[in-house]
Each structure stands twice: as structure tokens, then as C-alpha cells.
Amino acid sequence: MQALLPAQCELFLNQYTCSELAEYKQLFGTIDPNNDGYITCNQLKNYLMCSMNHISSEELEEIVNEADLSGCGRITFDNFMQLILNRDLKEKRTETKSVFDSFDLNRDGYIDILDLSAVFFSLNSKDENQIITVFKQLDRNNDGKVDFEEFQEFMDYCNDLPF
Incomplete structure (x- = not known):
């Protein structure tokens, strides 16, 4: 070899x-x-x-x-x-798309603050400041909604963290 x-x-x-x-x-x-x-x-x-x-x-x-x-x-x-x-x-992109779709509760192709709030609430996290902070991190172009590419970038960033 x-x-x-x-x-x-x-x-x-x-x-x-x-x-x-x-x-x-x-x-x-x-x-x-x-x-x-x-x-x-x-x-x-x-x-x-x-x-x-x-x-x-x-x-x-x-x-x-x-x-x-x-x-x-x-x-x-x-x-x-x-x-x-x-x-x-x-495969990674397919998995990320599945996660994105689970956050996109109204199936409009975007995650908005209401979608994210509902997910956080379902996880028993009702800290509005935390939700807003996470949403701002996701919404890279500040248009009030998170598209799949923004979500993918965030997930890639999280996957690169050393923990």
C-alpha cells in the first residue's frame, strides 16, 4: 500500500x-x-x-x-x-434541508421570527432575547427572513466549531 x-x-x-x-x-x-x-x-x-x-x-x-x-x-x-x-x-445538504424544513413551519421557503419562536417554544425556551439574537445571527442579509442558503451557512459555521 x-x-x-x-x-x-x-x-x-x-x-x-x-x-x-x-x-x-x-x-x-x-x-x-x-x-x-x-x-x-x-x-x-x-x-x-x-x-x-x-x-x-x-x-x-x-x-x-x-x-x-x-x-x-x-x-x-x-x-x-x-x-x-x-x-x-x-448528503449533508439533504440533512440540512430537512432541518430547515422542520423550522419552516408555514412552508413558505423561509424561516421567519414566528417560525423560530414556535420552534423555541416547543423546546420550552421562551427567552425572547435569545430568540431575537439567534434570528439576527441567521438572517445575514437582514431582510426579516432566513432563506436556505443563510441557514446552510449558519449550520456550516456550527459544524466547524470545535465542540
């Missing part, structure tokens, strides 16, 4: 720990049994069919096409990591 190259570590360092990168490198090596530094589209398809119980052929093709950036049928480790990163970001 080859060690990660400094450029590879640097490319994904902001998103993954070196330990996680090492695990992905090991997985890459598992999918690349001849250890030539590339995964063929067929190798990736075979791995995905074995590891994912109910993957449709459409999903399989979508994943392979997303990984094969050059279209040459070979996937480098960097391409593989980009696929994982894209999938992780997509």
Missing part, C-alpha cells in the same frame, strides 16, 4: 483527517486489486454492486460517471476522493 502523497493529503485535508484519508486509500487499494493506481469503471461497478444491497443500475451509472471525470474509464485516487467528497456534501 502506497502512502498518501502530500498533494493528495493537502487536497482533501480540510474535509477529512489523515486517518480518514488513509482508510479511503486502503479502500481504493481494495477496489484496485492489481494496484496500478487506477480503478476501472468495471472495478468500481463490481465493488458497488457487492457492497450496496439495493443499488439500481441508474444509480450505479450515475456514481461511475461522477467518478470518471476524464471519461477514459479509469478513476484516480483524487477522482475517487472527489466522488466521496461530493457525495458527503450532497
Whole structure:
């Protein structure tokens, strides 16, 4: 097993720990049994069919096409990591959208102060100053409502906090 190259570590360092990168490198090596530094589209398809119980052929093709950036049928480790990163970001965005929707009580596509107050009250927090403070932090453009992008920025900020 080859060690990660400094450029590879640097490319994904902001998103993954070196330990996680090492695990992905090991997985890459598992999918690349001849250890030539590339995964063929067929190798990736075979791995995905074995590891994912109910993957449709459409999903399989979508994943392979997303990984094969050059279209040459070979996937480098960097391409593989980009696929994982894209999938992780997509999953994170979907989860954040679900949370946003649970705050958007009137389903108008925005969180307003009434939506936020109702959520706080449902959590037995009736401190109006706290609600206003949180709302001001969420409403980055001060238009009186929080759209999904503002909410996403706030959630990303919270996820980056060291606790």
C-alpha cells in the first residue's frame, strides 16, 4: 500500500483527517486489486454492486460517471476522493434541508421570527432575547427572513466549531 502523497493529503485535508484519508486509500487499494493506481469503471461497478444491497443500475451509472471525470474509464485516487467528497456534501445538504424544513413551519421557503419562536417554544425556551439574537445571527442579509442558503451557512459555521 502506497502512502498518501502530500498533494493528495493537502487536497482533501480540510474535509477529512489523515486517518480518514488513509482508510479511503486502503479502500481504493481494495477496489484496485492489481494496484496500478487506477480503478476501472468495471472495478468500481463490481465493488458497488457487492457492497450496496439495493443499488439500481441508474444509480450505479450515475456514481461511475461522477467518478470518471476524464471519461477514459479509469478513476484516480483524487477522482475517487472527489466522488466521496461530493457525495458527503450532497448528503449533508439533504440533512440540512430537512432541518430547515422542520423550522419552516408555514412552508413558505423561509424561516421567519414566528417560525423560530414556535420552534423555541416547543423546546420550552421562551427567552425572547435569545430568540431575537439567534434570528439576527441567521438572517445575514437582514431582510426579516432566513432563506436556505443563510441557514446552510449558519449550520456550516456550527459544524466547524470545535465542540
